[in-house]
Amino acid sequence: MEGIENYAESLQNYLNGVVTIKEPKKLYEPIKYIVSLGGKRLRPILTLMTCDFFDKDFKEALPAALALELFHNFSLIHDDIMDEAPLRRGKKTVHHKWDLNTGILSGDALLILAYQLFENYEPQKFNELAKLFSSTALQVCEGQQYDVDFETRNNVTILEYFKMIEYKTAVLLGAAMKMGAIVAETSEVCKINTYEFGRNLGIAFQLQDDYLDCFGNPDTFGKKVGGDIIANKKTFLYLKTLEKSNESDTEILKQLFSSFPKDPTKKVEQVKKLYLKSGAAKESLQEIENYTQIANNIIKKLDISGKNKAVLKSFSDQLMNRKV
Ligand code: IPE
Ligand code: IPE
Ligand code: MG
Ligand code: MG
Ligand code: MG
Numbered sequence: 001m002e003g004i005e006n007y008a009e010s011l012q013n014y015l016n017g018v019v020t021i022k023e024p025k026k027l028y029e030p031i032k033y034i035v036s037l038g039g040k041r042l043r044p045i046l047t048l049m050t051c052d053f054f055d056k057d058f059k060e061a062l063p064a065a066l067a068l069e070l071f072h073n074f075s076l077i078h079d080d081i082m083d084e085a086p087l088r089r090g091k092k093t094v095h096h097k098w099d100l101n102t103g104i105l106s107g108d109a110l111l112i113l114a115y116q117l118f119e120n121y122e123p124q125k126f127n128e129l130a131k132l133f134s135s136t137a138l139q140v141c142e143g144q145q146y147d148v149d150f151e152t153r154n155n156v157t158i159l160e161y162f163k164m165i166e167y168k169t170a171v172l173l174g175a176a177m178k179m180g181a182i183v184a185e186t187s188e189v190c191k192i193n194t195y196e197f198g199r200n201l202g203i204a205f206q207l208q209d210d211y212l213d214c215f216g217n218p219d220t221f222g223k224k225v226g227g228d229i230i231a232n233k234k235t236f237l238y239l240k241t242l243e244k245s246n247e248s249d250t251e252i253l254k255q256l257f258s259s260f261p262k263d264p265t266k267k268v269e270q271v272k273k274l275y276l277k278s279g280a281a282k283e284s285l286q287e288i289e290n291y292t293q294i295a296n297n298i299i300k301k302l303d304i305s306g307k308n309k310a311v312l313k314s315f316s317d318q319l320m321n322r323k324v
Helices: 004-018 025-036 042-052 058-082 102-118 123-152 158-183 186-217 236-244 246-256 265-277 279-298 307-322
Strands: none
Touching: 004 025, 004 042, 004 058, 004 307, 025 058, 025 102, 042 058, 042 158, 042 186, 042 307, 058 102, 058 123, 058 158, 123 158, 123 265, 158 236, 186 236, 186 265, 186 279, 186 307, 236 246, 236 265, 236 279, 246 265, 265 279
């Protein structure tokens, strides 16, 4: 078993050879910019780790791992346009640093670069990886559309919320795990179980992203805290608060979520208070723990060494305590 730093370093070296600036610079510079801002590199690490844990040289999984990270970065550029976000990884978002068209096209190019990386595999693996990639990428788009649709809908259910985050975020973590298993040529059962681990971890991950968007530390979070409230995102926090509040608080929250104040400071503060008062913030943390637990229970079924099981469990537990 290799250390996580080792996976990250190998990925970085591989990435440096793939993502370069060439003409036309206005297409490639934003790509280099967003990937150079780094981030946690969660998805590629999951791919490399899974491949490694099934006793295959993890370097064979580098093209698939990088494909997922490039796809993720593509989705972030376009997501920031859709969410009108000014900040990403502590720096200006691509469409703020350049402009809207630059964000659209460099995002498109990143997506193609991601697909190209699967050409590094022989036909059978290429087929399996590319198929999984395409179906996952389409689900991410569907999840993103639901997310935007929900901004202006007033009857979103918690069930619908969970489906939305499963699609926009969790399936990519599932696919990241499964791709590691595909490269390692495991059994079908192993592939299914690794996918399920990643999918459940991904649900916990998005619940926590939503929590941190509200209650994270603005100095270290790297994104604009309160952004989801400003955009009227129907998060678990919002939906649970509606469910648990008295009539008057429910009315106040609904009112706040139909307003677009020029200075949103007060709106953000008021909404956060309601999320705390209702107990929704607490319940959200419980749900994060719950889905992390579901993921951890799947580890038992994986055909990997006891030592690697412990590493995987400590990895998901650490993720639950993240602040960025
Ligand atoms: C942000 O993903 C978008 C979500 C799906 C929540 P990450 O939190 O993994 O972003 P980086 O790559 O670490 O910046
Ligand atoms: C993002 O969800 C999901 C995808 C990028 C597909 P968010 O909109 O919550 O992600 P952040 O918070 O901007 O990173
Ligand atoms: Mg966003
Ligand atoms: Mg979004
Ligand atoms: Mg978010």
